[in-house]
Amino acid sequence: MSERLRRWIGAIVTIALAAVVVVGIAIGDPSEEDRVRSLGDRIKCPVCQGEPILDSPAETARAMMDIVAERVAAGESDEQIIDYFTERYGDGILLDPPVAGRTLLLWVLPFVALAAGVVLILGRRRKHEPEADR
Amino acid sequence: MAAVIAGFGLLGVLVAIGGSLMLIVRGFTAAFRREGWDASVFRVPASAVLGGSLLAMVALEVGLLADDFSIAYIANNSASTTPLLYKLSSAWAALEGSLVLWGLVLGVFVFAVWAVMARSRGMDHLGAAALGVMGIVTLFFFALMATVSNPFEVCTATGGFGCAAESALPWSTVVTPAEGLGPNPLLQNHPLMAIHPPMLYVGYVGLTVPFAFAVGALLVKERGDAWLRRTRSWTRVAWMFLTAGIVLGGLWSYEVLGWGGYWAWDPVENASFAPWLVATAFLHSAAVQLRRGVLQAWNYILVIATFSLTILGTFLTRSGVIQSVHSFTQSPIGPALLWFLMFVMVGSLGLFAMRANLVSSAPRLDSLVSREGMFLINNLLLTVFAFVVVVGTLYPIVVEAITGDTVGVGRPFYDRMAVPLGFALVAAMALGPIVPYRAANLRVVWDRLRLPLQIALGAAALAVVVGQRNGWILVSILLGVLVVALAVHQLWDRAYRAAAKRETSTGSEMLRALRADPPYWGGQVGHIGVAVLVLGIALSSNLSDEGAFTLSPGESARFADHEITYVEPFSREKPNRTEIGAVVEVRRGGDLISTLEPRLNRYPTSTQSIASPAVDTGLRGDLYLSLASINETEVRIETFWFPFIWMVWAGGFLVALGAVYPAVARRSARERREPARV
Numbered sequence: 001m002s003e004r005l006r007r008w009i010g011a012i013v014t015i016a017l018a019a020v021v022v023v024g025i026a027i028g029d030p031s032e033e034d035r036v037r038s039l040g041d042r043i044k045c046p047v048c049q050g051e052p053i054l055d056s057p058a059e060t061a062r063a064m065m066d067i068v069a070e071r072v073a074a075g076e077s078d079e080q081i082i083d084y085f086t087e088r089y090g091d092g093i094l095l096d097p098p099v100a101g102r103t104l105l106l107w108v109l110p111f112v113a114l115a116a117g118v119v120l121i122l123g124r125r126r127k128h129e130p131e132a133d134r
Numbered sequence: 135m136a137a138v139i140a141g142f143g144l145l146g147v148l149v150a151i152g153g154s155l156m157l158i159v160r161g162f163t164a165a166f167r168r169e170g171w172d173a174s175v176f177r178v179p180a181s182a183v184l185g186g187s188l189l190a191m192v193a194l195e196v197g198l199l200a201d202d203f204s205i206a207y208i209a210n211n212s213a214s215t216t217p218l219l220y221k222l223s224s225a226w227a228a229l230e231g232s233l234v235l236w237g238l239v240l241g242v243f244v245f246a247v248w249a250v251m252a253r254s255r256g257m258d259h260l261g262a263a264a265l266g267v268m269g270i271v272t273l274f275f276f277a278l279m280a281t282v283s284n285p286f287e288v289c290t291a292t293g294g295f296g297c298a299a300e301s302a303l304p305w306s307t308v309v310t311p312a313e314g315l316g317p318n319p320l321l322q323n324h325p326l327m328a329i330h331p332p333m334l335y336v337g338y339v340g341l342t343v344p345f346a347f348a349v350g351a352l353l354v355k356e357r358g359d360a361w362l363r364r365t366r367s368w369t370r371v372a373w374m375f376l377t378a379g380i381v382l383g384g385l386w387s388y389e390v391l392g393w394g395g396y397w398a399w400d401p402v403e404n405a406s407f408a409p410w411l412v413a414t415a416f417l418h419s420a421a422v423q424l425r426r427g428v429l430q431a432w433n434y435i436l437v438i439a440t441f442s443l444t445i446l447g448t449f450l451t452r453s454g455v456i457q458s459v460h461s462f463t464q465s466p467i468g469p470a471l472l473w474f475l476m477f478v479m480v481g482s483l484g485l486f487a488m489r490a491n492l493v494s495s496a497p498r499l500d501s502l503v504s505r506e507g508m509f510l511i512n513n514l515l516l517t518v519f520a521f522v523v524v525v526g527t528l529y530p531i532v533v534e535a536i537t538g539d540t541v542g543v544g545r546p547f548y549d550r551m552a553v554p555l556g557f558a559l560v561a562a563m564a565l566g567p568i569v570p571y572r573a574a575n576l577r578v579v580w581d582r583l584r585l586p587l588q589i590a591l592g593a594a595a596l597a598v599v600v601g602q603r604n605g606w607i608l609v610s611i612l613l614g615v616l617v618v619a620l621a622v623h624q625l626w627d628r629a630y631r632a633a634a635k636r637e638t639s640t641g642s643e644m645l646r647a648l649r650a651d652p653p654y655w656g657g658q659v660g661h662i663g664v665a666v667l668v669l670g671i672a673l674s675s676n677l678s679d680e681g682a683f684t685l686s687p688g689e690s691a692r693f694a695d696h697e698i699t700y701v702e703p704f705s706r707e708k709p710n711r712t713e714i715g716a717v718v719e720v721r722r723g724g725d726l727i728s729t730l731e732p733r734l735n736r737y738p739t740s741t742q743s744i745a746s747p748a749v750d751t752g753l754r755g756d757l758y759l760s761l762a763s764i765n766e767t768e769v770r771i772e773t774f775w776f777p778f779i780w781m782v783w784a785g786g787f788l789v790a791l792g793a794v795y796p797a798v799a800r801r802s803a804r805e806r807r808e809p810a811r812v
Contacts, residue, residue, distance in 0.1 A: 097542065118514070
C-alpha cells in the first residue's frame, strides 16, 4: 500500500469518526428527566441556605420539584417554567443570578478578563514582528 | 495550678514571636551586609520559631488529651467523651486552634528553608532576605495568637458545660467547667477530619516559600531566575499537598454531608481552589522561564497573587464575612487579616514596581504557535478561572456592603463558567506537551497528534454507537482519551525511535526517557489525572440516579438495578453520641452484595441529628444511602447511584502524584550516581 493511499485512508477514517461524534452530540436531545434536574439545580429552595431544590430534602423543595416535573411533562419550555417561579417568588428564587441589573457585572467581568488576557498575549507577538525585520 | 498547660502554650507563642523578630532583624541585616556572616546566624531564630510553634501545638494537644477544660478553647471544642482521634483533630477544628497548626507548619517551613540554606557555605543574600520575609509572615500569625485569636485563654466563668467567659491572662482566677461542649458534630463524624486540614495547611503555608524568595530577590536586587530555581521543589511540594487537601475535602464532604455531592462551590472550597489555580499557572509559567527566559515579570505577579489569595482565603473563611458583611467586625481577627492582606499586596506589588528594571525586558516570543504559546494559553485559562472563582465569591459581599441587598451566586454560575473553561484547559493540556518550543512546525504537531486523535475519536464514536448521546460525556471522553493517548503515544514514539537508533529495546528506552525528564513526565502524570477526574465528574454527575423510599421492616424497593431491603432498625449508645439507623441489605441480580447501615447521629450538645450516609463502593459506581428519617414503623431512605465516581478521587490523587514523581525520580537518579555510603 502506497504512503499516499495510507494517508488518504487515515484522513477518511478520522473524518468519519469525527462525524459520528458530532452527529451523536447533535441528535442528543436532553431527556425530560435531564431537564427537570437542570431546572431543579437552578431554583433555590426558599426555606434552606442557598441550596437548590434538586438537592434539598425539605418538603417545600420536594413540592417545587414536583411542579417542575409536571410542567416539563406538560411540554412547557425552560423559560416558561423559570418565569412561573420568578413571578411567584421574585428573581431571588434563582440560584443563577440574572444577566441584568445588579448581577450584570458578575457575568461580564470574566469575559472582560478573558479579552484583556487575549489582547495582552497578542500584543506580545505583534511587537515582535518589526524587530524581526531589522 | 490549673493554668499550667495554658501557660506553656502561651510561652510557645511568645518564643515564636521572639524568634520571628530576630529572624526579621538578622535576615534583613544580613541581606544587605557584604561580609562577616553565614547561615549560622539564623540557627537561633529558626530554632526558636520551630521550637515555639511546636511547644504551642504540643500544649494544645496535651490539654485536649488531658481534658483541661480550664482552657476556654478546649472547653468549647472538646469533651471528655470525645474519641481520641477527634480530640487530636479538635486542635484545628476551630479558629484559634487552626492558627496554632498554621503556625506550626510555618515554623517547620522556616526551619527547613534555613536547614537547606545552611548546607551551602558562604553568604546567601537571597536566602537571608527570604528568611526575613518569612519572619514577617510568622510574626503576623503568632501575633494573632497572642492577641485577637488566643487559643490559650483561660476560662473565667462557666454555666457547667463549656466556657462562658475567658481571659488572656494565665494568672486570672480560673474556673474549670465540669465538662466540655465537644466538637461540632459535623467535625467528629469522619476520620478524614484528622488529615484533610493539615494537608491543606501544608499546601497553603508552603506557598509562602516561593513568595518569600520572590520578594527577597526584589529586595536584594538579584537578577535572573535564582529565586525560581531554588523554590521549584518547595512550590511543587506545597502544590502537591494543596491538591491532595482539596481532593480529601471533597471526599470528606461526600462521606459526611449526606447530599451525595463533593463540591458545592461554597466560599470555603473556593478559598482553597483559587490559590490552587494560580499556583498551577505559576508551576507552568515557571517552567517556561527556566527553560526559555521569558515571562519573568509574569512569574513575580503570579507568585504574589498566589500568596495574596491564600491570605484572602484565610480572611474569607475566618472572619465571618461570608455569612454577612456585618458579622466580620464582631471579631477583630477579620480586620487584622484584611490589613495584613493589604500590606502584603501593596508592599509586594509596590516593591515589584520599584524594581521593574531588574526584570529584563523579556525576549519576545518567536511565535505563538509554540510550547511557549501553549503555556500562555494555559496561564490565561487558569488565571481567568481563578478570577471567576474570586469574583463569584466576593461579588455578594461587595453588593451587600454597597447596597445592603443580598444576591446569591451559586453553583449554576460557577458551573456555567467552569465547564467551558475546564474543557478548554483539558484541550490545551492535551496539545501543549506535543508542541515544540520556539516556533512549531505544524507538520510535526500533526504527526504527533494524528494517531492519538483517531483513538480518542474512536472512543467517543464507540460511546455514540452504544447509545450515549450526552454531549458533556462525549466531549469528556474525547478530550480525556486524547490526553492519555497523546502522553502514552509520545513516550512510546520517542522510545521506539531511540531504540532503533541505539539498538536497544523500546521498553528500556521508555524507562530511560521517563528518567531523563522527570518534570515533564510528572506533568504528564498530572495531566492524565485531570483527564480521569474530568471523565469521573462527567460520568458520575450526568449518569447519576436518585430516589427516595419509605419502607417498613422487611420491605424492599428497586433502585438503579439494585434491590434494597430494609431489615430492621438499630440503636447504639457510643460514649460521645447515640446512633440510630437502619440495617439495609443490597442485592444485585439476586446476590447479596452488601449490608449497609445509614444512620443518624445524635450528640448531647446539639439538637440536630447528623445524617451519616452509608456507601457501597464499586468499580461500576457507588450506591449511596442517606437516612432522612426513622421511627418505630418505617424509615425514609434517600438513595443515590453515582457511576464511576471513584474516578474523581483516583484522578485527583493522580494529579497530586504528578508532583511527587520529579522528586522521587531525582532522588533515585542521585542514588544511582553515588551508591549509598554507610
